[in-house]
Amino acid sequence: MHTKSSVKLRPCWWDGLVVAAVLLLSGAVFFFFYLSNGSGSGDLTAVITHRGEEIGRVDLTALTSEETITVEGTYDLTIVLSSDGAQVISATCPTQDCVHTGKISRAGQSIVCLPEQVVVQLVGAKNGVDAVIG
Amino acid sequence: MKLTTRQLALCAVLTALALGLSYMEGLFPVSLLIPLPGIKLGLANIVTVYALYELGVWPALAILAARCLLGSVFAGNASALIFSLMGGVLAMLVMIVLSRFRRLSIFGVSIGGAAAHNIGQIGAAMITLGSTAPIGYLPVLLIVALFTGALTGFVVSLLFRAMKNVRLMHE
Amino acid sequence: MKRIFAILLAAGMLFSLTACGSSSYTADIFAMDTVMKLTANGANAQAGVEAAVKEINRLESQLSNTIASSEISQLNAGGSGTVSEETAQLLSAALTYAQKTEGAFDMTIAPVVSAWGITTDTPRVPSADEISALLQLVGSQHITVSGTSVTLDAGCAIDLGGIAKGYASDRIAAVFAENGVTSGVVSLGGNVYACGMKDKKTGWRVAIQDPRDSANYAAVVTLSNQFAVTSGGYQRYFTAEDGTVYQHIIDPATGYPVKGDLTSVTIIGTNGTMCDAYSTALYVMGKEKAIAYWASHSDEFGLVLITTDGQVLYTPDLEGNLESVEGSSYAYQVIG
Numbered sequence: 356m357h358t359k360s361s362v363k364l365r366p367c368w369w370d371g372l373v374v375a376a377v378l379l380l381s382g383a384v385f386f387f388f389y390l391s392n393g394s395g396s397g398d399l400t401a402v403i404t405h406r407g408e409e410i411g412r413v414d415l416t417a418l419t420s421e422e423t424i425t426v427e428g429t430y431d432l433t434i435v436l437s438s439d440g441a442q443v444i445s446a447t448c449p450t451q452d453c454v455h456t457g458k459i460s461r462a463g464q465s466i467v468c469l470p471e472q473v474v475v476q477l478v479g480a481k482n483g484v485d486a487v488i489g
Numbered sequence: 490m491k492l493t494t495r496q497l498a499l500c501a502v503l504t505a506l507a508l509g510l511s512y513m514e515g516l517f518p519v520s521l522l523i524p525l526p527g528i529k530l531g532l533a534n535i536v537t538v539y540a541l542y543e544l545g546v547w548p549a550l551a552i553l554a555a556r557c558l559l560g561s562v563f564a565g566n567a568s569a570l571i572f573s574l575m576g577g578v579l580a581m582l583v584m585i586v587l588s589r590f591r592r593l594s595i596f597g598v599s600i601g602g603a604a605a606h607n608i609g610q611i612g613a614a615m616i617t618l619g620s621t622a623p624i625g626y627l628p629v630l631l632i633v634a635l636f637t638g639a640l641t642g643f644v645v646s647l648l649f650r651a652m653k654n655v656r657l658m659h660e
Numbered sequence: 661m662k663r664i665f666a667i668l669l670a671a672g673m674l675f676s677l678t679a680c681g682s683s684s685y686t687a688d689i690f691a692m693d694t695v696m697k698l699t700a701n702g703a704n705a706q707a708g709v710e711a712a713v714k715e716i717n718r719l720e721s722q723l724s725n726t727i728a729s730s731e732i733s734q735l736n737a738g739g740s741g742t743v744s745e746e747t748a749q750l751l752s753a754a755l756t757y758a759q760k761t762e763g764a765f766d767m768t769i770a771p772v773v774s775a776w777g778i779t780t781d782t783p784r785v786p787s788a789d790e791i792s793a794l795l796q797l798v799g800s801q802h803i804t805v806s807g808t809s810v811t812l813d814a815g816c817a818i819d820l821g822g823i824a825k826g827y828a829s830d831r832i833a834a835v836f837a838e839n840g841v842t843s844g845v846v847s848l849g850g851n852v853y854a855c856g857m858k859d860k861k862t863g864w865r866v867a868i869q870d871p872r873d874s875a876n877y878a879a880v881v882t883l884s885n886q887f888a889v890t891s892g893g894y895q896r897y898f899t900a901e902d903g904t905v906y907q908h909i910i911d912p913a914t915g916y917p918v919k920g921d922l923t924s925v926t927i928i929g930t931n932g933t934m935c936d937a938y939s940t941a942l943y944v945m946g947k948e949k950a951i952a953y954w955a956s957h958s959d960e961f962g963l964v965l966i967t968t969d970g971q972v973l974y975t976p977d978l979e980g981n982l983e984s985v986e987g988s989s990y991a992y993q994v995i996g
Contacts, residue, residue: 487877
């Protein structure tokens with residue numbers, strides 16, 4: 356089928372097609388995920404999921420002071436919500452990726468703790484409401 | 490899949506090499522630069538690509554499966570299995586298809602494989618977390634794949650060039 | 661080549677695993693003179709939504725009084741006739757609501773509505789004489805339903821516009837259940853049906869529009885297996901040459917558009933037809949009577965009233981559910 360003797364060892368122009376395809380995919384995902392989630396001015400909402408179950412949904416724009424949420428499990432996380440974003444300020448998980456992510460403030464962004472399966476995701480105004488009557 | 494003893498031995502060596510590479514890339518603190526969970530350089534893919542061309546599809550798959558299983562056992566982390574499997578299998582499938590195109594060099598194939606690997610990992614993250622949030626990392630990971638794929642391709646090309654005169658598979 | 665195909669197929673299946681559980685299907689249609697959006701989640705999403713759309717079209721052709729061949733149009737034209745059992749039951753329900761609300765909801769208002777023509781291209785202000793003449797044709801006594809035969813007095817006509825979408829939402833609930841859909845949300849103009857929950861932990865969030873500002877919401881409620889219908893004059897109206905604004909909901913007692921202290925009425929309950937009928941009726945009744953009516957039927961539905969003096973009043977069963985909207989300048993208050 357394909358052997359080492361028949362494969363080109365130097366990069367060539369056709370590889371550019373693969374590179375272009377990957378770039379295109381990257382752009383498309385970015386567009387659909389971030390831009391259609393609504394760059395929410397207005398009701399920016401933080402949705403917190405723990406092991407697949409939603410444990411909290413907080414309208415950030417309605418917050419007048421910081422709100423702290425603690426998630427307990429094999430590892431513990433401390434999440435701080437404020438009117439302009441969300442941040443994991445401390446966690447007991449080994450790699451601390453969630454803490455390193457820092458503060459997120461735009462719809463579509465999220466902080467993930469894989470070991471404890473916690474996701475803090477920001478959703479924009481249009482996502483906060485499923486239907487409008489009136 | 491009829492393997493000669495030589496081929497079988499090569500498989501074993503490659504598996505060990507892949508495990509070693511996996512462990513080694515775990516030491517490199519990539520998440521300090523890019524705070525994304527599970528981001529890896531994908532060095533173990535070097536073995537996958539090499540095996541694919543040197544031995545063929547089935548041996549390469551076997552090495553991949555063995556590396557993922559043993560890797561999760563050594564790491565003491567069963568959930569890592571779904572991540573490495575999904576990433577590895579998807580990368581393999583994409584590379585098999587891409588390798589059919591003679592016009593592509595090993596760089597194109599490796600980049601495609603690296604991108605598929607990251608997509609597979611995001612898929613695993615979504616299943617594990619029960620959320621679509623991980624998709625947000627995909628755009629960045631795909632760009633990173635361009636570089637890790639090129640790196641993998643480069644290393645394998647060096648390997649092949651160096652091994653050109655070594656008759657590994659013959660008496 | 662076969663190998664490649666098999667491998668691609670396997671890859672495709674592997675990929676589809678990642679989408680597990682997030683399948684959803686939405687259809688946007690225009691029917692019953694309004695924009696409708698139907699969404700369902702799960703494996704049967706597409707089948708459920710498509711069946712629901714078929715059902716809406718079927719009902720429209722049966723009940724609309726703007727489609728000449730519908731049962732209702734033929735009834736209006738002929739004065740009497742036989743209708744399907746389904747229509748007969750709907751007519752009986754409409755009569756029951758008319759009786760319960762003491763005529764605030766009345767389907768026989770059709771001749772007066774036609775005379776005003778507020779929802780058509782040619783709205784006008786009928787003279788007082790014309791209106792009092794037409795009022796003679798209004799009232800439940802002009803229509804008799806006996807089994808499937810219906811008798812309508814001469815000159816009278818019926819309009820199911822105030823109840824048809826509510827009935828359609830009840831039918832959609834049944835169609836979803838028949839198709840195994842357990843999660844979805846359907847919006848038929850101002851009528852919403854929330855099927856099940858949106859996901860494992862959250863219900864469907866439904867916003868009530870701010871009558872004063874179409875870009876904002878006045879309040880948000882979370883629903884699950886419930887219907888919500890809103891009626892308000894601001895939805896459709898026309899401004900006469902002298903500047904007077906006439907909105908489209910006519911008071912069956914006076915023959916004139918309602919000029920009350922309410923800008924919007926929202927009914928939340930487990931029966932779509934009832935919610936639709938009551939939303940119109942309580943809007944006609946005005947604040948005091950609407951609250952009194954709710955008090956004597958408090959286990960049937962939840963109520964949200966938006967008043968002309970800037971209050972959002974809601975019933976105690978919605979406490980803990982209804983969310984106020986930041987910066988909406990409304991005063992939120994639980995009803996007695």
